[in-house]
Amino acid sequence: MDNIKDLERFKEHIQKIQRKYETAPPDFVLESLSGALEQIEKVFPRLFNFIFEFIQNAEDSEATRLRIDLSGNTIRILNNGRPFTEGDVEALCKVGRSNKAQGDYIGYLGVGFKSVFLLSDSPSVVSNGYRFRFDKTYWVNKLGDKAPWQIIPIWDDELEPPPSGWNTAFYIPVKPELIGNVQLAIRQEEFNNRIILFLKHMSTLELSDPAAMYYRRITKERLDSGAQYESYLVTDSVTDGVNQKVSSNKWVVFREQCTVPEEVRTDPVTVHWKRANITKREVSVAFRLDEKDDLTPEERGTLHMGVFSFLPLKDVESPLSFIFQADMLTLPGRSELQRDARWNKWILGQVYALITSKCIPAFLSHPVWKYSFTTVLWPGGGGHELVSHQVAEPLRRYLTEQPLYIAIDSVPIKLSDAVYVSPEWRNLFGASEVSLIYPNKKLLDPKTKYPPELNWYIIRIESIQDVVYAARQYVSKLPNDKRVAWLKKLWDHLSKFKPEDYVNLLRYSALFPDDKGNLYMPYQIFKRPKRPVDLPDEDLPPMLHQDFSELIPDSLVPELTEENARSLLSKKKLDKIKEEWPTLSEDEKVKRVRYLRDKFSKHAVQPGELGFLTLRSKSGKWLPPTELVISREYQTEMDLEQLIQDGLLDIPLEFVDPVFLSNERAEDWQEFFSSLGMVTKRSNRIGKIVQRIAVLSSLAYEKSRGWDAHELGESEVSGYDIVSKGADGTIRKIEVKGSSDIEPNFYLTSNEYQKLKNIGKEYYIYVVTDALNRPKVNVIHGPDILDIQPSVFVVFSQWKPLVKESWSYKAESKGD
Structure with missing residues (x-):
């Protein structure tokens, strides 16, 4: 039972406030009311945000438990936080003022409590011996329609004290026409269980509507904490009629106290929102863990509208796969963030700083998270413009440019310095092979994940095409005596695929060894004939190493026969053309070029063997192919000559003469010229x-x-x-x-x-x-x-x- 003297003192306090308003000059009342109306307009655009307000007030009172029940037409709200003081009562009866220190709180009790007047005409409060209500009917009857009943308390001895274990109770009789809406509010989708992560004191939230057989309990259990972060288990149990659903998620939360710069505190928008005297603000970031306690993306990555920023009215979409809390400023009605507010840009910058200065170092030092955190941090598209500009964009740059990806030697490296090898090829390309192919790069640890959007920053050995390219680089740097053994491993692996998967990729690759380890293109080498071939020894082509005959398909390296031997452009004949080239007439050169293009189309010669070749330009010069541009006669979809005449190109160019064309398709010449380094539509130059x-x-x-x-x-x-x-x-x-x-x-x-x-x-x-x-x-x-x-x-x-x-x-x- 409350101490009688305390009850009398509390009752006198309520009656004193009551008398003050009853006897106050009209200007005093109007001043209080105007403040109330202004603040309510800003923070309560919808009728039923009272739930979030009472969560915040409970957190401000350091409550660990909050319960909200709908019984009949009355909402009962209980918390076990610090009981009401005289200052709290005064706050309820004035708007825009609070006894709380601004540096620690910004959820003004007086402002927030006014949300209940949107759904109730007679809410009451019982706490620490105080028992009072606000009553529209009573004061309108006594003072008239303009009575400021929302701020004049009435002592009520009939009010029940909070149940055992609770310190404060609010009783809110709901207007009859709003009962259905309140039932929906208790189940509202915006009330996400993640809100409890950013409440320092709160560990249990309960909501119930017994008439609808609805009960929800959200708990937060602290699992671990360290110098950099805390980890929690959040459990959400919902009973809806006969259906029950229980979900649990583990989270890691990082927090940082930030000093507010002078230029931010004195900004006009900051002053308007009563932040001018705030010197510190906390920002928080939370990451979800999967069943293996590894970081995992949160599908609804959002910014929580500040649990400590008046009301967390809704989640604001962001492009992030994790959630964070910051004390953001909003437009009136709290339907939109203040886009140009210096405060918002500053505090979002602090969120980014928290991620890069505290979260990422903690991730890199963790034995599991260091391999996966970049995929969780990488922003997606869309979301609020402020979040995109102040957090997502700089975070993308940071993840792209910094050494954050674990190499095979456990050292973090830039992704541009990494080589990824898919699992099926790791027996061919390990750390030593990669370092030989790419001296300034490292093999990425197989456990390291990275954002798919950054694929183009990293060298990947994944497809057969990638493997062929890497293999060419690798074997070219090996001595002959080591080539055969490694190539045997390569062809053992390739033989598991269908030939059509790799044949075309290998037609111009020197990955075919003879018995001495010399390497050849497939059109330069043959499998040993099963019957003798009548050719002079000097005209015999190289023979494939005998260990590869069964591994390499005939479509790539056929058996040597007299028929295909006659189609060969022997080295002797090619050397003769090269030797004669400077002395040949123009007509003879044209014939030789046509002959070589024909051999090229049959894979009997490769471009690298034709370095001596020059081609006639339209100006009559014979120039290396690399100094020529393909002309419109060979590639009709490119008309640079006309563009030069029209003044749309002022680069001096030499175009190849159409003299080489005979009865061939222009497309056949395009491929030949391109292989020689001539500028064509698809060339790099x-x-x-x-x-x-x-x-x-x-x-x-x-x-x-x-x-x-x-x-x-x-x-x-x-x-x-x-x-x-x-x-x-x-x-x-x-x-x-x-x-x-x-x-x-x-x-x-x-x-x-x-x-x-x-x-x-x-x-x-x-x-x-x-x-x-x-x-x-x-x-x-x-x-x-x-x-x-x-x-x-x-x-x-x-x-x-x-x-x-x-x-x-x-x-x-x-x-x-």
């Missing part, structure tokens, strides 16, 4: 030409519309290529992206992407498609890219709808 055409096409477009445009030199600026000025002074800063494709994707470098964000509306991207044939300029306003793709890679289907203008040089010049 065409990129410089494509970009030059794209820039000149963009300049021509600007000129056609009357703008004054000039190209920037490399020393002037980086991040865009052209500056163009209209007659009205409007400026366009243009980044040009050229492609020979009609529907290309394109990349922005990190510098270009930063320029786009910094420059804003003056930044344009001109995507020039089909550049080698019929260049078309597609104009995109740069900021539009930010709305659909917050990264450096933009696919055709994303940028095509953003095109505001398009222009084709030929269409313009020919009037079509």
Whole structure:
């Protein structure tokens, strides 16, 4: 039983507040009410966020348990936290003020409690001997319709004290028309069990609706803790009618106290949200563990709207596969984050700092997590713009550039310094083989996982094509006496596949040894004949090592016969052509080139043997193929000669003469010329030409519309290529992206992407498609890219709808 003297003192306290409002001047009452209305409008856009508010208030009182029951038309809320003090009572009767230190709390009791008035006209409180209620009917009848009944308490001796084990009880009779909504609120989807992770004191949350046979209990059990993190088991048990569901998840939680910079505290938005006197704030990050206690992605990676930021009204989607909590500022109604608030940008920066300075070092020192954490940290797409810009984008860069991936020697390395070998090929390519092939790289530990999006940063030995390339590099560095044994292992493995899986990949690979360990292309070597072949010894080709005859299919290395021997281009004959080449007439050279192309098509000669060859250009010069560009007669889908005439290409080029064409298909010559190093549409060296055409096409477009445009030199600026000025002074800063494709994707470098964000509306991207044939300029306003793709890679289907203008040089010049 409460001490009688204490009860009298508490009762007098309530009545004193009551008299103050009854006798106060109108201005005092209106001031209190205006504060209440303003705050309620900001934080309670929906009727039933009261659950989250009472969770927060319980946490502020250091409660370990909270229970919310709906019985009939009354909600009963119990917690075992610190009982009410006089200051707490005062807070309920004023709005926007609190006896709590701002550095520790921001869940103002007076503001939060006002949420109950959206669903109840007579809530009551029992705690520490206090027994009082707020009653709309009583005060309206006594003071009229404008009575501030939400802040005038009434002492009530009839209120029941909290049950044993509980210190505070709230009784909330619900308006009859809202009972159904309250039943839904108790089951609301937003009430995710993960909320308990960010409550320091709370270990048990219970919600029940006995009439609907609904009961939910969420518990948090601390498993382990260290200097860097804490781990918990969260269990969520739900009984709904006859159905029961129990789920458990283990979590690892990292926390960090952050000092608020002066420029953040004095920002106007910060001041408006009453954060000016806050010097420290805590941010938290939580990662889920799987059944093997390894890190695993959380499907609903979200930012929890601050458990300590008024109300955690909802989860805000983010591109992350883990969850974090931060005291974010919102717009009125709390339906959207304050995008431009300096506070929000700062605190999200602290989340990123926590991940890189505390989480990642802890992961790297853990015997299991060090192999998997990068796949959990790697951000996906979408989510809130603030989270993407302040956390996801810098995190992508960090994971791409830093040494975080465990090599076979247990040392973390950059992914660009790693070589991944799939399990089926590890008996061929171990650490020693990899180090010989790639001296500056290391074999990735087989247990190490990494984000699939970073595949292009790492060398992978996974497909047969990868294996063939790596094998060529490896055996070329081995002495002859060690080649045969390793190649035997390779062919033992390849023989398990169907020949069609690898035959074409090996036609130009010197992976076929003779008895001495010398290596040959498959068309240079034969299996030993089963019957004698009538050929002079000097014309006999190399013979395959006898241990490989059964492993290598005849489709690659056939048995030597008189018939196929006659089709060979012997080394002696090739040496003769090479020796005679400088003295041959032009007609003889043309004949020899046609002859060699025919032997090439039959795999009787490889490009590396034709280094002496020169080809006639349209200007009459005989030049090495590497100094020539394929002409339109051989590749009709590329018309550089016309583009030069049109002024869209100013690079001096020599084009191969069509004199070599006879009755062959142009496509046959394309393959031959390309193998010799000539510039063709698909050669690596065409990129410089494509970009030059794209820039000149963009300049021509600007000129056609009357703008004054000039190209920037490399020393002037980086991040865009052209500056163009209209007659009205409007400026366009243009980044040009050229492609020979009609529907290309394109990349922005990190510098270009930063320029786009910094420059804003003056930044344009001109995507020039089909550049080698019929260049078309597609104009995109740069900021539009930010709305659909917050990264450096933009696919055709994303940028095509953003095109505001398009222009084709030929269409313009020919009037079509």
